[in-house]
Amino acid sequence: MADEEHNELKEEVPELAPFDPTKKKKKKKVVIQDIADDSMDKLAEKTESLSVADGVESSFSGLKKKKKKPVETRPLSEEIGEGEEDLDDHDHEDDEAEGASLHQERYPWEKSDRDYQYEELLGRVFNILRENNPELSGDRRRTVMRPPQVLREGTKKTVFANFMDLCKSMHRQPDHVMAFLLAELGTSGSLDGQQRLVVKGRFAPKNFEGILRRYINEYVICLGCKSPDTILSKENRLFFLRCEKCGSGRSVAPIKAGFVARVGRRNAGT
């Protein structure tokens, strides 16, 4: 549906161009902003030169202007606060205009009357986003954890040296992390004097890494927004995870060691 509209709008471009109403509005805006802010002026000029490129975008920006109009009439003192918003808006127009001027060369639907495919338009949006705001587009900041430092103590015990640091960086109680680690490793262990975790049995750093990864997936990462900024709380015997970023919550499974077979020597009595 929207595609069709796009098409129509585009076809109307030649008629619109001579008396482009948006241009006038922009002029007006520049005049007002002249007093307020010089950088704004520059931006406005830029957008002006760019937005001539395509009718679709300029018509959209025209819509935006209509929305924006009440802002312009406000007193100057507020203008400072609004300045940022305005900037953002201009940026948007920039993006659109740029994308439009670029897409005249590089998109497959050029020179044909067919409807746009959803995938094509999606690709276009992401290209534009990636060009202009790389931090917004998809590949989000990865949460980096330091690798676990694992030492051997004697032959039968393993020491997890930076256990506390990792707990702190995940914002989790050491008890909880420890319970999970021990349950997954299927052994017993304890914290020693320097707050390191001593585990019975021989384990490689890789093993710890895998388990920590699973712990983070299950008890740290928010399912909704994938942010590790979460809080684990216990409400009448159930653990709940609440995300600080998006506010979503979920319940998480309690840690269960499950069946532990008896290894080692049995007592003579039993």
Place this chain on the structure above:
Amino acid sequence: MSEFDNQIPSAYDPFADANAEDSGAGTKEYVHVRIQQRNGRKSLTTVQGLKKEFSYNKILKDLKKEFCCNGTVVQDPELGQVIQLQGDQRKNVSTFLVQAGIVKKENIKIHGF
């Protein structure tokens, strides 16, 4: 306006996710496959949570034959019957159970390192 129409997916069930999770996480019937270290480089694999309808002894027999290892069915007071195999058979067990159609792949949880 068409812009806004685009943003609202029409056939989206907001509870689909939650329901799926309920059936999966809340009243789940996961099969837990665990490993336990013994002395040296020896280890044990335990399989817990298979459906009660299955004959554990028959499954065990096939597992033993397939992986060439020994094993037993252990009777646990809380968890019921648990299959115990010698050696690290986690991968083997999970592929076997999936292929035999005893458990679905998403219901198997492999624990351990």
